Amino acid sequence: MVVSVALWSAVATPGEPTVISPASDIRITNIALGDELADESGRTVVKLSYRRPGSDEPDSDEEEEEEEKNDNEELATTALCSLTPGKIEHATVDVVLTEDDEYLIEVVGKNTVYLTGNYIDQNPFDQDPYGEDSDGMSGEEEDYDLEEVSSDVEVNSDELDIPSDDEDRFEEIHDEDEAAKPASKADSKKRPRESDAMETDEQEGKLSKAQLKKQKKLKAANGEAVAAATPEKSEEKKGKQEKKKEKAEKEKPKGETKTLQGGVKVVDHKVGTGPQAKAGDMVSMRYIGKLESGKVFDQNTKGKPFKFRLGKGEVIKGWDVGIVGMQVGGERLLTIPAPMAYGKKSQPGIPGNSTLIFEVKLVSIN
Numbered sequence: 001m002v003v004s005v006a007l008w009s010a011v012a013t014p015g016e017p018t019v020i021s022p023a024s025d026i027r028i029t030n031i032a033l034g035d036e037l038a039d040e041s042g043r044t045v046v047k048l049s050y051r052r053p054g055s056d057e058p059d060s061d062e063e064e065e066e067e068e069k070n071d072n073e074e075l076a077t078t079a080l081c082s083l084t085p086g087k088i089e090h091a092t093v094d095v096v097l098t099e100d101d102e103y104l105i106e107v108v109g110k111n112t113v114y115l116t117g118n119y120i121d122q123n124p125f126d127q128d129p130y131g132e133d134s135d136g137m138s139g140e141e142e143d144y145d146l147e148e149v150s151s152d153v154e155v156n157s158d159e160l161d162i163p164s165d166d167e168d169r170f171e172e173i174h175d176e177d178e179a180a181k182p183a184s185k186a187d188s189k190k191r192p193r194e195s196d197a198m199e200t201d202e203q204e205g206k207l208s209k210a211q212l213k214k215q216k217k218l219k220a221a222n223g224e225a226v227a228a229a230t231p232e233k234s235e236e237k238k239g240k241q242e243k244k245k246e247k248a249e250k251e252k253p254k255g256e257t258k259t260l261q262g263g264v265k266v267v268d269h270k271v272g273t274g275p276q277a278k279a280g281d282m283v284s285m286r287y288i289g290k291l292e293s294g295k296v297f298d299q300n301t302k303g304k305p306f307k308f309r310l311g312k313g314e315v316i317k318g319w320d321v322g323i324v325g326m327q328v329g330g331e332r333l334l335t336i337p338a339p340m341a342y343g344k345k346s347q348p349g350i351p352g353n354s355t356l357i358f359e360v361k362l363v364s365i366n
Contacts, residue, residue: 002027002347003314004118010105012046013112014038018105026097028117031081032090037111043084044109049077051101075104083113096120150320264318265335274328275365279311282366283323288359297349305363316341318356326362334358 008026012018031046052075081091097103107113165260277283284305289298291321300306308314310323318336326332338344338353347350 003119003121006119008117010115012105012107012111012115013111014107020097020103021101022099022106022119023333024119025099025122026117027120028080028093028095028097028115030090030092031083031115031233032114032116033083033085034112034114036110037085039110040085042109042111043082044107044111044113046080046115047077047094047104047106047108048080049075049104052076083109083111085111090163095121119248131274167337175211185292186264240246262317262340263337264321264340266322268298268326268330269333269359270329270331272327272330272362277323277326277328277362277365279320279324281310283310284363284366285323285365290357290359291350292355292357295349307366316356319358321361322358323360326360328362331359331361334360 004027005024008022010018010020033044080093080095083089083091105115131143255269258266259264284307285300286305287298287300288296308319311320313320316336318334318340321340322332322334322336334356334357336356338355341354342350342352342354344352350356
């Protein structure tokens with residue numbers, strides 16, 4: 001995820017090519033004419049020259065001299081915009097100049113132009129922005145894993161009810177029967193023969209061999225055999241247990257919805273037991289980010305947790321406001337209106353003016 005860090009601007013004058021070698025990645029977003037015009041009717045074209053991808057840096061003086069001779073072949077030139085006073089006096093662009101590369105801005109015409117943009121951080125949202133290794137992390141944090149959720153398909157709406165009452169959203173759940181029954185070598189390496197499959201179909205509804213064996217062992221006090229539970233009764237019992245579990249889930253108290261600065265709404269699904277996060281802390285987070293439609297646009301559910309300095313503007317405002325007060329081990333639902341997220345600007349997978357919903361878990365505070 002691209003994060004804007006600071007404002008950037010430059011002035012390009014006619015006849016004087018401007019060399020730009022950014023110390024950090026820059027995104028140019030607007031090019032405009034100034035308040036004073038040298039030519040009130042002429043057209044001004046802004047050109048950008050850059051080194052073609054794949055051009056290697058010279059390893060020696062000889063290679064450097066040879067490269068200077070071939071500069072015209074290695075440089076590519078494109079027109080960023082064309083401005084005409086009274087008709088088109090500014091242009092919106094989206095051009096990224098990468099760190100430590102050299103670029104040449106040239107103005108063809110008589111008018112001075114002004115370029116505006118931002119310094120940006122293009123690190124992935126789930127990557128440690130400080131380049132720290134995981135030596136300082138506990139084994140529990142490194143082994144923490146979550147069930148993957150695909151971001152390019154719509155998820156079942158039942159799984160995306162908002163707000164969610166599921167306190168164990170970030171815990172993997174395995175079927176009890178599968179966990180209790182280890183897979184045999186034959187099951188893992190061979191598939192059943194057709195004859196076995198046919199026999200299984202014919203015996204459906206009858207007692208299994210294990211049940212028949214159990215029936216022989218069960219004796220009443222007078223020595224008579226006691227009938228083992230039939231599959232129908234077993235399924236009925238299992239169904240009752242599931243209904244009880246669902247009822248218990250519904251009766252769980254819902255977290256209180258709190259409205260914070262900027263209209264950010266938070267609901268604590270699980271209150272942690274560790275230290276409480278405050279501004280200035282380096283926090284490690286797990287998260288799943290969704291649109292109001294339920295579509296997942298970003299997530300960090302395994303591997304390195306996402307780290308950032310709370311309250312320092314390293315993330316969207318809604319996170320700086322909504323994470324404060326969480327305790328380590330706690331889980332929270334954040335509903336962030338567009339002004340506290342990306343506003344009118346669209347991002348990859350996020351349309352402009354989007355309300356964002358995050359399920360977050362505070363893993364640790366460093």
